[in-house]
Amino acid sequence: MQRLLALSLACTACTALQAPRPARTTRLQLAAESEECIALGLETLNEVYAQWGVCVEESTAIKVGGLLFSPQDPRTYGTETVDGIILTRSPGLGIELLEVANNNEGVGIVVVDGTVAGSSAADSALQKGDVIAFVGQPGGPFESVEAKTWDDTVDALGRVEGDQVELVVKRLVKRPVVDVTVKHPNGEQPDQVLRLFAGENLRRAMLTRRVALNDPLARRFDDNDVGGDCGSGGACCTCAVAVLAGAEMLSPQKASERQIMKTLRQPRFRLACKTAVGEGLQNGETGKMTIRINPRQHKG
Structure with a gap:
């Protein structure tokens, strides 16, 4: 394994991590050179590596917290977990690891920087930019190396008994986005095009982008006869929108919304308050949708 440190890749968004220790080897990626860059919309591997950060997750009654890998820009990037990567020690694991951040207190970010030709890693599902979360024997038990330093990661790999090592890695993925064309009733205002990230609530996303949703002509299903937005638990209908195109990219209706929609005919x-965008889109895809706000005011 190679130990590579990149001075330019300190984790600036994470308070726990500072600049890495002095490098034995410093390497710069100056141009796009891999599918990993293209898939994430980035130009260099350094930019891919710099997207990794570390967050603190609190423990709950059913889950143990701790330091976890997470994207520096969680709106644009998400993570997926890839398990079942089994490597053999003969003729060698063949993983090239790059330590991109280290706080000198046992917290670090170590990424897969490549694989050695002819090794089991070269024929595996590992990709550049992956971070190793767990190591162990095939089927377990596993040891967490999440947010560990290069030294601790390598030591954990060495502690795995037997000729085979199973890895569980995390991988950056580009979240899908939906370009939503917002039409106003009767063409009162020009159309607006909003870029929403997959999983965003439609109502909150439009309000944060200053789109007015309170429809005074909405048929209300609550006891509040005062116009407002919203405070009615999804029963006021003031944020109802008409979906003109792209309805398949909205989250399925739940029982309460189905009941209201059945009455509205x-x-x-x-x-909008009960709807999330991005349904069915794959990582990196861009969907297009057209909606009309305040649809009861529209006379067309």
Whole structure:
């Protein structure tokens, strides 16, 4: 294994990590050179590596917390976990590891920087930019190396008994986005195009982008006769929108919304407060959707 340190890749967004220790070897990636860069919309591997950060997750009654790898830009990037990567020690694991951050207190970020030709790693599912979360014998038990230093990661690999080592890695993925064209009733205002990230709540996303949703003509299903946005637990219908295109990219209706929509008899209507965008989109995809806000005001 190679020990590579990149001075330019300190984890700036994480308070726990400072600049790495002095490098034995410093390497710069100056141009796009891999599918990993292309998939994430980045130009260099250094930019891929710099997206990794460390967060603190609190323990709960059913889950043990701790330091976890997470994207520096969680709106643009997410993570997926890849398990079942089994490597053999003969003729060698063949993993090239790069330590991109270290706080000198046992916390670090170590990424897969490549694989050695002819090794088991070269024929595995490992990709550049992956971070190793767990190591162990095939089927377990596993030891966590999440947010560990290069030394601790290598030591953990060495402690695995037997000729085979199973890895569980985390991988950066580019979250899907949806370009939503917002039409106003009767063309009162020009159309707006909003870029929403997969999983965003439609109502909150539009409000944060200053799109007015309070429809005074909405048929209310709550006891509040005062106009407002919202405070009605999804029953006021003031945020109903008409979906003109791309309805398949909205989250499925739950029981309460289905009941209200059945009463409204408007098959194109959705309650923005109960709807998330990005349904069915794959990592890196861009969907397009068209909606009309305040649809009861529209006379067309």
